[in-house]
Amino acid sequence: xxxxxxxxxxxxxxxxxxxxxxxxxxxxxxxxxxxxxxxxxxxxxxxxxxxxxxxxxxxxxxxxxxxxxxxxxxxxxxxxxxxxxxxxxxxxxxxxxxxxxxxxxxxxxxxxxxxxxxxxxxxxxxxxxxxxxxxxxxxxxxxxxxxxxxxxxxxxxxxxxxxxxxxxxxxxxxxxxxxxxxxxxxxxxxxxxxxxxxxxxxxxxxxxxxxxxxxxxxxxxxxxxxxxxxxxxxxxxxxxxxxxxxxxxxxxxxxxxxxxxxxxxxxxxxxxxxxxxxxxxxxxxxxxxxxxxxxxxxxxxxxxxxxxxxxxxxxxxxxxxxxxxxxxxxxxxxxxxxxxxxxxxxxxxxxxxxxxxxxxxxxxxxxxxxxxxxxxxxxxxxxxxxxxxxxxxxxxxxxxxxxxxxxxxxxxxxxxxxxxxxxxxxxxxxxxxxxxxxxxxxxxxxxxxxxxxxxxxxxxxxxxxxxxxxxxxxxxxxxxxxxxxxxxxxxxxxxxxxxxxxxxxxxxxxxxxxxxxxxxxxxxxxxxxxxxxxxxxxxxxxxxxxxxxxx
Amino acid sequence: xxxxxxxxxxxxxxxxxxxxxxxxxxxxxxxxxxxxxxxxxxxxxxxxxxxxxxxxxxxxxxxxxxxxxxxxxxxxxxxxxxxxxxxxxxxxxxxxxxxxxxxxxxxxxxxxxxxxxxxxxxxxxxxxxxxxxxxxxxxxxxxxxxxxxxxxxxxxxxxxxxxxxxxxxxxxxxxxxxxxxxxxxxxxxxxxxxxxxxxxxxxxxxxxxxxxxxxxxxxxxxxxxxxxxxxxxxxxxxxxxxxxxxxxxxxxxxxxxxxxxxxxxxxxxxxxxxxxxxxxxxxxxxx
Numbered sequence: 001x002x003x004x005x006x007x008x009x010x011x012x013x014x015x016x017x018x019x020x021x022x023x024x025x026x027x028x029x030x031x032x033x034x035x036x037x038x039x040x041x042x043x044x045x046x047x048x049x050x051x052x053x054x055x056x057x058x059x060x061x062x063x064x065x066x067x068x069x070x071x072x073x074x075x076x077x078x079x080x081x082x083x084x085x086x087x088x089x090x091x092x093x094x095x096x097x098x099x100x101x102x103x104x105x106x107x108x109x110x111x112x113x114x115x116x117x118x119x120x121x122x123x124x125x126x127x128x129x130x131x132x133x134x135x136x137x138x139x140x141x142x143x144x145x146x147x148x149x150x151x152x153x154x155x156x157x158x159x160x161x162x163x164x165x166x167x168x169x170x171x172x173x174x175x176x177x178x179x180x181x182x183x184x185x186x187x188x189x190x191x192x193x194x195x196x197x198x199x200x201x202x203x204x205x206x207x208x209x210x211x212x213x214x215x216x217x218x219x220x221x222x223x224x225x226x227x228x229x230x231x232x233x234x235x236x237x238x239x240x241x242x243x244x245x246x247x248x249x250x251x252x253x254x255x256x257x258x259x260x261x262x263x264x265x266x267x268x269x270x271x272x273x274x275x276x277x278x279x280x281x282x283x284x285x286x287x288x289x290x291x292x293x294x295x296x297x298x299x300x301x302x303x304x305x306x307x308x309x310x311x312x313x314x315x316x317x318x319x320x321x322x323x324x325x326x327x328x329x330x331x332x333x334x335x336x337x338x339x340x341x342x343x344x345x346x347x348x349x350x351x352x353x354x355x356x357x358x359x360x361x362x363x364x365x366x367x368x369x370x371x372x373x374x375x376x377x378x379x380x381x382x383x384x385x386x387x388x389x390x391x392x393x394x395x396x397x398x399x400x401x402x403x404x405x406x407x408x409x410x411x412x413x414x415x416x417x418x419x420x421x422x423x424x425x426x427x428x429x430x431x432x433x434x435x436x437x438x439x440x441x442x443x444x445x446x447x448x449x450x451x452x453x454x455x456x457x458x459x460x461x462x463x464x465x466x467x468x469x470x471x472x473x474x475x476x477x478x479x480x481x482x483x484x485x486x487x488x489x490x491x492x493x494x495x496x497x498x499x500x501x502x503x504x505x506x507x508x509x510x511x512x513x514x515x516x517x518x519x520x521x522x523x524x525x526x527x528x529x530x531x532x533x534x535x536x537x538x539x540x541x542x543x544x545x546x547x548x549x550x551x
Numbered sequence: 552x553x554x555x556x557x558x559x560x561x562x563x564x565x566x567x568x569x570x571x572x573x574x575x576x577x578x579x580x581x582x583x584x585x586x587x588x589x590x591x592x593x594x595x596x597x598x599x600x601x602x603x604x605x606x607x608x609x610x611x612x613x614x615x616x617x618x619x620x621x622x623x624x625x626x627x628x629x630x631x632x633x634x635x636x637x638x639x640x641x642x643x644x645x646x647x648x649x650x651x652x653x654x655x656x657x658x659x660x661x662x663x664x665x666x667x668x669x670x671x672x673x674x675x676x677x678x679x680x681x682x683x684x685x686x687x688x689x690x691x692x693x694x695x696x697x698x699x700x701x702x703x704x705x706x707x708x709x710x711x712x713x714x715x716x717x718x719x720x721x722x723x724x725x726x727x728x729x730x731x732x733x734x735x736x737x738x739x740x741x742x743x744x745x746x747x748x749x750x751x752x753x754x755x756x757x758x759x760x761x762x763x764x765x766x767x768x769x770x771x772x773x774x775x776x777x778x779x780x781x782x783x784x785x786x787x788x789x790x791x792x793x794x795x796x797x798x799x800x801x802x803x804x805x806x807x808x809x810x811x812x813x814x815x816x817x818x819x820x821x822x823x824x825x826x827x828x829x830x831x832x833x834x835x836x837x838x
Contacts, residue, residue, distance in 0.1 A: 092607025137609035158609065181609060182653045184700055206608060206700035390712045391828045392751055425819050429748065431705055436639065438647060439699040448756035449816050471801060472782035474760055497783035513785055
């Protein structure tokens, strides 16, 4: 299934990435239309490009572009607004909401909503083309965006089609079925390109199906490997955390958010989702590996190198898919290659990304009282008395988790990890008390003393360095929203109420805001075009570009 | 099938939340979802009805309820011995998780399969049934799938399995009675919140989420009291008793909001689940 010629090309590419900047420049200038393979790097985003969901492989969403500063940000104004028109409300989920982070390549932005891909001129916001798809099922609540390889775009549909488009015309090149919507799988994520692999994950909760992650050939769409979220047979490593094959093969662990990648270690880092049945754990006693975990995989083979389970024996729907953010730092005088995740279960993890050993494992909102502390690997120990009950069991983590899919950010300058969090209490109910429940088997309710907050975490200690709790609530208009972008100018961009706001990344003080037509609905991004730094942000059905002076 | 009565708050909630993350606030569920939560501060979407969960989940054709009911009888007669009373499997496979069943649309796959059987695997032929009967069995299986997959249809039994009235009464006397009385403000509370989950929510966090009163101190030291029309990090709008609305930049004013839930907030980290169940049991008896 692997094409030798492409492998060679990929190896050349890998060499190029690691070689001198002179060589890089040379290669870039001779690159044909589309995205240069050199654009994808660990800790560096080319200033004139946003080449992948997170901007670079690290997932830091930290930009070295410094035209916009704390001093001149008062002049940051809307340059254009591009509203999606001509598409009715989505089946069962209503208004159109841009959750994708637009790629920007050669002056064109590529972004999505479920069933639709848009290419717009990055200078004007004017639409160049759109690709419309008619699904035959699957969830339509979210779509994270596209992946790009050369001139080709990769897009996933609600009903599990993996589609390649020509970035110049929006014309379909081919489509491959990668997930079965009849089994209640769906696909929403933005493909991640690693060498000659298009890495795609899947979603699905309702029918207790097993999760998987795939690598596909960028030219043909054929599968290169598939990694399953559970061991495939009893006796395999990890199978001891399941009572039987039936529960293990129906254990969930979806791979629905883009992961990160370290080219030097050649390791792909991915979060897996909640265990199934979701709230009823009595039929799957044990830790339920490798659901709710961060896994490190070899991108060429799909073989797992290490794992760290963030929410063992999850019975609260706490998908551990939040971005595993990569960063390097000196710890106790030694350079370390690290990974940090603010997890939905309410824990902040800092791991050694070479081997998965933990440095920090600490609650970042309240006490994460569903756990009794951590084990010797730093993994939380679930408290059986805090599993969902027929009469309800209250935990000090909000229903949707302490955080969720909106991308966090890490600034190597402040050495702080930033996350939009939800703090509060919720109650988990068990509905299905049978020995072998199915589906969700229960539910979570209650939003007791719940509010959002923007939290800055010290990656060396896991302590909260600063926290911003927005004023107001609900109908009054207050609340944090969307993902986070930080820049070298110590600016932090995120959604606050119906505005895009910029905070001082070091102190958490609001330094600027711009009223928009609603709540920020995606992760803000930035790039430079015609020597102007642009901030790009999605609000519902509209995309905004902001520049100094608005021109 | 989907009750919209207050008594089935949980059912409506879990459905709407299409996921799990349901917040029940005095009968108004806040929409949220497992993999795709709504943004932190977005108000619930108006007009989103419970039966839309089927559409949202992309479950395709809705099963024919009458046929499924007839099929249930046939299933129990012909199939349950091997596949279990609710098709979750026995000595035969789980049919709710069967790829063949899930791929069937309206009985064409299941019907043909039943007609032939798979004798080499121990699955007999059901050629003696009529096409209509085989269709009814297929519809029964589709209904079982619907009930597993469409969390909008999930229902809590509404029955409590734990909790002790006497202990609840003691807890109330010790922790609640300084502000509340079961003959005063909480008289008849057990009739108003007869569903245990609704009662528990009422006890733990009785927030109406309605407009809040506030006193705004303006830059020149003037104090104004009214209802907050808008309040966030940037803008404060207060509607005063004369019907007019004043707006200020939030950082230019001091906004004092009474916090009637202070006592409840202080209790949240202290409750054990037993405390909550005991209190729920007790207050359900206050009719």
